[in-house]
Amino acid sequence: MRAALEDGSRVGIIGGGPAGSFFAQFLLSFAHRMDLDLSVDIYEPRDFTKPGPAGCNMCGGIVSETLVQALAIEGINLPSGIVQRGIDSYELHTDADRIRIATPLSEKRIAAIHRGGGPRDVKELTWGGLDGYLQTLAKNLGAKVIAARVSEVDWDKGRPRVLLPDSARTYDLLVGATGVNSTGWQLFEKLGLPSKHCETTKAYITELHLGSETIGRHFGNSMHMFLLDIPRLDCAAIIPKGDFLTVCLLGRDIDKDLINTFFESPAVKRCFPSNWNVAEGVCHCSPKINVREATRPFMDRLVLLGDCGATRLYKDGIGAAYRTAKAAARTAVFSGISAEDFQRHYWPVYRSIANDNRFGWLIFAVVHWIKAFRPLLRGVIRMTAGEQARPSAAKRMSIVLWDMFTGSAPYREIFARTLDPRFLGRFAWESALAAASRGKVKGEVAHG
């Protein structure tokens, strides 16, 4: 007989970050529509209201344009107490050039947030973190948060059981939302999940305290992306928040040398006030990030969500948590909780994220190549500057860059756009002109 949730069924979620909280919200909301009475426990040892590592999920802290819109439709409107800065544009930096690309509607649709209570050296808790906010929404719908770290699980007559030092609780469905920076995977192995662990690499994140006014003056409401020819660095961003800047470096095995090279580069230095000694902040971390999905994220009565399963390569991890959490909750309430149900209804969403990352790898490989070949890099800047200078011009390069750096469109779609003959022709023309000329690109942003 296929397993399904019924009135009184119990669901345990290990991990109370965005994936776990989104799952709890959607599960309870769908169950309410179906007049199904469920009991949901979220196991999360961290207190997301605390600053520093105790309440942090180590992340760049961006809610993408696509996710902001989806959440608004879901009725989750991120409040001003959570959103430290609304982002309405990005600035692209290379060694020689700097260019600003605004959204077509000039609207703040990207949210810069902190995941927890803020950096270690935060002076005053002005804003709440996203993880705590989402957890509160889940609690408001009836989920119970248990402040405990799960270190033991087993099976109890065919049902998963969570064992704490002083208690044990059996569930009809167990959900893994542990991310990749904990020992959660060992729990799934104990339950016999027939899957390979996801592949990870190390990122680097640091928080710099400049104060709101200085940040506003030098960084504005823009995400700052850096296309620098630094080996192993795929993506570098400076994200303005309230009183802090988040510096986020993604690539393969980010180490001290690479971090120093980044901070020492003229493109980075010129963004900061002239008297600012650019160096890493008091609060910094090197979290693992998922770069290749776990091979099988489910079995009977167990499903993995978010980073411990599959996430979007480098960008919009919170969006991937939302998509996987909702797909799993939909499956559990409307279909069932057997491996067959997850295979039929959850697996397609999971695979679409994983398959899209193949295009992401391809795009980042091309970007590496462009960064190393200066005329092509200047061709990118020239083409973008031309599009931004003429309001009526087709924004082919601008949209590709925007979607790539903000995570607003699937990598497959971005890749397809770059194959358009009009895109390729224009890019080749601008690169040829860049090769024949020197000097700064017209349209460079003057401030900063």
Place this chain on the structure above:
Amino acid sequence: MDDGVLGREYADSAVICHQGEPGDRMYVIQAGRATVLREEGGVEVVVGELKTGDVFGEMAIFDRQPRSATVRAKGAARVLTLDKRAFLRQVHEDPSLAYRVLEGMSLRIRRLDAELSGIRRCPQQEAVLAAQARG
């Protein structure tokens, strides 16, 4: 309104969307209120009011007709724009996303039904009610 918020700010009475224009986006009110106005013969008639969290402009996305009403900010308001294409792409992957929009439309139809029955009741029933009141 400070920097740490999403959407676009509209001053009091500023038009958020116009009756008759093509509907290539929908909206969610992030903060404040807005008035829904229908223009008939050059006169604007108030047909509804929207508050924080309300979604509007979705009808034109579903029925591909021009906007049926004008929406103006009532006091300062902050409104998030939702792209038609992004919305439809997400609904295609996740049809349950449309459920909340349907909920809103359903509530609106109920309210309109109630208002319509109130209008139709007027000539006959009001006379009866008035007679009853007279004793």
